[in-house]
Every structure is written in C-alpha cells, then in structure tokens.
Amino acid sequence: MSSFRQFVWDPVLLVSQMTCLQTFFYATQTSVMLFCSFFGYEPLISSIFSIQTQRSMALIQLVSAVGVSFALSHLVQRAKQCLDFACTVHFFHLIFTTIYNHALPTQFTWWILQVISTTVCTVLGEYLCMRIESQEIKLEGGPSRYDL
Template identity: 45%
Template sequence: MITLQCMYYVGLGFWICFLDIVTGQVLSLDQLFAYEAVHIKDMRGRCVIGSYIINSLFASLLLWYFVQRTKQCLDFTCTVHLFHLIGCWIYNSAFPHTLSWWLLNTACVTVTCVCGEFLCIRTEMKAIPLSLSPKADL
C-alpha cells in the first residue's frame, strides 16, 4: 500500500511538473493538495485536471504491476484516494468542499479502477489455458 501511495504522488508530481513546464505555469505544492486548484477557469487549473487524469492511467499500470489481482483493484484505488483526501484535508485545514474537486477525484477513482481491473483480468485470463483438446495421452 505504501508503494502505491508513494508512486501515486511521484506520478502526480511528475505530470504536474511536466505540464507546468510545457505550458509555462509556476510550479506549486498547491496543485497537488489545494482543492481550489481544480478548476477550468484558466490554464493552470486545466493542467491540474489533466495531470490527475493522466495520473489515473499511470495508477492503473501501478495496480497491474504491484497488485496483480482484479478483486483488489477497487480496494487499493479507494484506499489511495482516501489517503489523498486526508492529505488534502490536513494541507488545507478544511474538508474539500468544491464540486470540481469531488467530480475529478470520483472520475479518477473510476478510471484507475476500471483500467486496472481490465489490465489485471487480461493477465489472469492469459494464465488460464482454455484448450478443448486433451493434454495427456491415456
């Protein structure tokens, strides 16, 4: 769990930094934790939203690599985002109350879980040979 949480923040930090450099925005820790940073009013807010969405795809790859079980994808995804909620709550000294923050994080949980489950189930199904011919001569 600690690995997923750390890699989640490494990925999110990387994507925010990358998009800030590309668009010429000023890098700030608020982009990771401040719920007011999630908006579509300007390029800075759109970069934050884009970073979260891209990081959801990255997190699904993390689920596939580290968890490798379809049934556990939802648990790990919700736990990572629950810890992110707690981190945002502590950072802002207030519970996140903006609709955009909640919609974005709900979408990210959904994308991460569905894509992670898709990748894991493909790997699980690949390991099961479904051949109709007998493998042993009796």
C-alpha cells in the same frame, strides 16, 4: 477446503502495496507537473493538495490515475482488489488534502474529479489485471506462440 489463490492476511504486504501506490500517485503527478513546466506551467506543491479544482491539475490527476492503474496491475495483480486499492489511494489523498488545507474540500467539482479519477483507476486497473490473469500459463521454458 483449499482453493486456487487462497487469501492470506498479510498486513505488511498490504501496507507496502499501499505505500507504493500512494507514492506512485504523487510521483506521477509531480513528474507530469515537471514535464508541463517546460511548456509554461508553474509546478507548485500546493497545486497537488488544492481544494480548488484547476483544469490543468484535473488533467494531471487523471494522468496519474492511469499511471496508478498500471502500478495496480504489477503490484496487486488481482482484478478483484483494484477497487479497494484505488478507493484507498483517493481516500488518503482526501486525508492529505484536508490536513494540508486545514479544511475539508467543499467544491463540487473537486469531488467529481475524485470520483472520475477513482473510476478511471479502477476500470483500467481491472482491465489490465484481467489481461494478466488470463495469459497462458507456460509449462515449458520455451516461448509461447500466444505471447503478445
């Protein structure tokens, strides 16, 4: 029985998507840190992988979660898969943070930040994917009157 958008297991595609999303997550954090450096913030790589929650880094991570949600809408393009990819990005962030610090994060606020960041990334990514999925399918080459 065939269905619309039948799932095909493609490990190369999945690894490529995850690599792109993880890279975008850290690139967005780095870009925001560099932007904040114009206003007196000192960007350090240890801030990204810190197991201690800092107010500035919490805001930077939330901004990068919003950026990843936009990347989800372009790379994954499926609202059903946003939760999986957002959790995987943050799971790899946990692994990289643990490796960098040689210790598992124990601060409760760090874990709350990760849950909030994952939630923001998932909900906004699903919203953006649903908007793309619900767009009118053009049958002709001309512009649609419903384009945004």
